[in-house]
Amino acid sequence: VNCRLDRRDDCQVEERYVRAVNGTVVELDRPLVYRHVAAELDPHLPAEHCAAHPELCHKTQVRAEVGLLTRNIQVKGSNFEDGSGPPGSEAFGAHLMHAERAQYTYVEFHWMGQAFQMGRYPLHVHLTGLNPASKVVGCSLHRTFQRGITVHGTHQALIQDNVLYNHMSHGYFIEDGNEHDNVFERNLGMMTHRSFSMLNSDQTPATFWIRNPSNYFRNNHAAGSASFGFWFDTLPEAEHAVQKQFENNTAHSNGDTGVWIDVVDSRQDCLAPDDWTVSVPFRDSDAISRPVHTGAPECGGQPRV
Template sequence: ALNGLTIMGKLAFADDKDLELTTEWVMLHGELEIGTEAVPHTHKATITLTDNVRGEAMMGMGDRGIMISGGTLNLHGDRSNSWTKLAKTADAGTNAIDVLDAAQWRVGDEIVLTSTDFDPRQAERRNITAISDNSITLDKPLEYMHFGKITFGVDERAEVGMLTRNVKVQASPDADQTLFGGHIMAMVTSKMYVSGVELTRMGQNLTLARYPIHWHLNGDGAGQYIRNASIHDTYSRCVTVHGTNNLKVENNVTFNTVGHCFFLEDGIETGNQYVRNLAIQTKCHMTKPCDPTDLGPFGASADGLNFKTTGQDSKEVLIPSDNTASSFWITNPGNVYRDNVAAGSDATGFWLAFPEHPTGAFEGTDRSKAAWPRRMKLGEFKGNVAHSNHDGFMG
């Protein structure tokens, strides 16, 4: 294991055997390449981020991360079939399911079936022990029924997400106790091209700007993307886009995550495309229930107050609205949201939370004063589905 790795030139993983890199952090000024868009990596490649030396502060990007300062991150695994749907209902007690498309899925892979109940915690993860065409045998029976029919023209079939990827970035297992996971952060002039990658034990709980993957004040991100990835069992968010425009976030699966998941941060961000992402089991806290703000009519709450603000004032969330966590936190209408699924948030599926002017790093600036997200025309919001959430949609 390394105490840290600084890349000034180019480090590329050979694709002739399985490889592992274990390090406290990676500081990337040059290029880190595991596969390319044209030629994805086919062997297993695992980067494990440790935390044996606590409290390091690397160029304003913290610790235990892949931290990109003017460099380029190319991570490309060989999976593109991130999720599908059940072909028929899977009854409680069965260990066999049929799906619409199991292409690229393999014995040993971990999958997750979404809840089709009002309870988002009826999502279930299982491992594949046998597969024949689109028929899958699971390692143990299902505890719950997962609906698999189209009724009266409404597609109510459970989604089935694939969590396994051959290229993985993770924190070491101690993160499950500290909730201080790994993170990937791209600063201005940096570039990220990420596909077919698994991110787990990532994000640093209750710590700003330390998320599983995070474009931070990059400006124009045209051509950059995260797609066909799985992001699961994380401690703070999923994909954060901050002060960055024109990215593509496509065909990703998230599961068992904390706080707003697909997070558009300050309301200045435009031109980003969120297409066919599946978010499963978005939580407000690691273990506690949400404490959402009560927006009911006067007298609806037990204490007679119109707004219950204990969740807003909580010290146990990163920002106040995380106590009403959303799978898709949307702060500017000038972005594309197409064919996404919010399948089981403890609080909110899609939240259109447009500020009067952009906030955070842009608050009070001339750019912020000139931007009026609440008055902008809503961009494309089409084909999106919310089910098994406390609230499917809030605006």
């Protein structure tokens, strides 16, 4: 909880350079300071319960998370934490917004995002609609000033095998709540920091912030968030949408809760339509008015079994 973006802290997350790899032996540039756990724990359920429900009694694998931050291709913004830049330039990193197709594979992003500007995220797939060609695969994002990977008004994108580390506010971010059938698979998120300049919910951030359950989350890891690992902060218009998949995800060492579900009440055959749009009009006098929905699902059927 007391970790800092500039890493001037006593948190037990450690950064090291890899000097050599020999089989299963990794040589670091200097020794680790803290003990990082790797263990296999037996289930804490009675033997008769395990006999009746063996699927609930697998051994628990406890492992410290390890993420590779460097890539051969690098995109870096500016960082003037020492005050050497122009006034207002602190935490004002680069951002990439795509209104058609985004395709990034094995790229490193550093000092990205703008801390006080809505919509200025490191990687932002923005209002592209049905877009299975969009993908962010094998990338690393670290020391970002606002979020990590944002899927906004986009469906069927692939977010896979990425590392997001040491970032402000929600990390893997489904923005409006109409987004559906996107795949988040084998992603790692670590050290999610609070932000007091964006959404109210960013004061209790989640590494994975989920506004619509009609997406796929498989084999992701969330560790070291100031508050939540995975947060289903479901948009009211999406709370009856069909839950697609949330399977084999791991959350640990978070400040509040690993998996937090506000309201997910899936109804049979309640699917998010591709033409569902959400617009948020801005007014000079009173900040943000209520979002306007077009084509939102209206599902009053039976609860999904």
